[in-house]
Amino acid sequence: MKFTDYFAYQVRMRPQDPCMTDDSRELTYLDADRDSTALAAALGDLPPQSRVAVVADNSVDFLLLDLATTKANLVLVPLNTRLNPAEWAQLIDHAEARIVFVGENYCAAMETVRTRLEHVGSWVALGAVDRPGWTAAARLTPGAARPDRAGCGDDHDIDVQLYTSGTTGQPKGVLHSHDSMTMSISQWAQMVEPWDGLRNGRSLVVAPLFHGAALIMWRTTACWGGHVQTQPRFDVDAVLDAAVRHPISWTFLVPSMIHACLERIPRREPADYRFNLIMYGGSPIAEVILRGALGDLGRHFLQIYGMTESLLTTTLTPADHVRALDGHPELLLAAGRPVAGVGLVIHPSDGAPAARTVGELVVTCPNPMIGYSKNDEATAAILHDGGLHTGDAGFIDADGYLHLCGRIKDMIVTGGENVYSTEVEDVLHAHPAVADVAVIGTPDPKWGEVVTAILVARPGATIDVADVVSFCRDRIARYKVPKRIEIADRLPRNSMGKLLKHQVRERYCTPVALS
Structure with missing residues (x-):
């Protein structure tokens, strides 16, 4: 249909x-x-x-x-x-x-x-x-x-x-195909309905409609008899005004948008912001942001993970978020568990499926893409052996939660050891002076590659490189600690909050390391 x-x-x-x-x-x-x-x-x-x-x-x-x-x-x-x-x-x-x-x-x-x-x-x-x-x-x-x-x-x-x-x-x-997109509408409806009351609800579409998530969000609302309110682009005051005028059943924001809303609220007249369900994606949400948002912005939070090629794959439910704030903050780093009809398999580098090991995520789903337009070679590289080979590195824990470690091609090999950039980024995100971070491997004549961190400071904060190194050494193995640290005003991200690492590499892939 x-x-x-x-x-x-x-x-x-x-x-x-x-x-x-x-x-x-x-x-x-x-x-x-x-x-x-x-x-x-x-x-x-x-x-x-x-x-x-x-x-x-x-x-x-x-x-x-x-x-x-x-x-x-x-x-x-x-x-x-x-x-x-x-x-x-x-x-x-x-x-x-x-x-x-x-x-x-x-x-x-x-x-x-x-x-x-x-x-x-x-x-x-x-x-x-x-x-x-x-x-x-x-x-x-x-x-x-x-x-x-x-x-x-x-x-x-x-x-x-x-x-x-x-x-x-x-x-x-x-x-x-139409079948693929309609199946995704069904998956979204199953995901949203328990927390929202999808029928007759009001959705706020702020994410750009050229992204699959926003397109499916509006379609899901209309197919279930809801009211779709669009805004031309993200504007923090417009988003907050919308939630004051009408109860918003659900919306989709990226974590940076949620953070912007929280920073703006204290500068506005006191109001009741009536977001029932806030979905987010593109990156995990920091615990401190989630705690503030649950109190001041929305009742429920739900993270989604997927690719344009596979559409919706996993969700971290509102119940998972409550559990995360009740003594299990590590859950916020997970991408969630599979939605209906989706299977996850981890393929390590030797090609054999394995449990609880880091490898490439392969997705089996009822609605994968038909293929890439005019690119049979790229289609064959991602769709084969009954699955969609995502290129994302990750592992599945004992409770079935998917944890992403970055792109396979983003794995850093330093001195013969494998380092996944996301693991280091998660640690650096926890540093009180760091607002944003990208970790890449850069060429080094001694180590082959060195772990390189590009950091953006929080407003009013100063990043002390020696302190950052010490912070990391207390939390991860020494070979994972960045040997090179750069400070930047901002990092390139797309409109859905995803880090554009190929642009980061173009800027910083020069062989300069910390002594």
């Missing part, structure tokens, strides 16, 4: 209930169905499975486009708004998009690369502003083909083409 099948059921059951809201308008289920069907009709001349790219902030228009492409049996290709125009052009060309929708904030930047993309038949500006040379979305007219092709095609057809965040290099176009 397609998500629009579930959406159509909600239209019948609750036509006048609020469905989607942004800063400028609110649509009922009936409104959203009518407007998305009209947009699907305007796209009706495109051949089935044509790519429709979009570069835009979160909005009702974005949600309507998602509905419309599914109804018209087209493939949505949402692109990262933080890329530069040359990168947009590269991905639009790779996807062979026939039509490109662009938010009004990005039209001027896109103008600089439009002439390179001769295969694009139409450029559509989202928003109310008419621009010369662009078609306004509101002025699109129905094509000659059937206006609604929701009953056409196959559930195994491609639904979305999601480009990976590029945390390890060049982005790849991940293909997911």
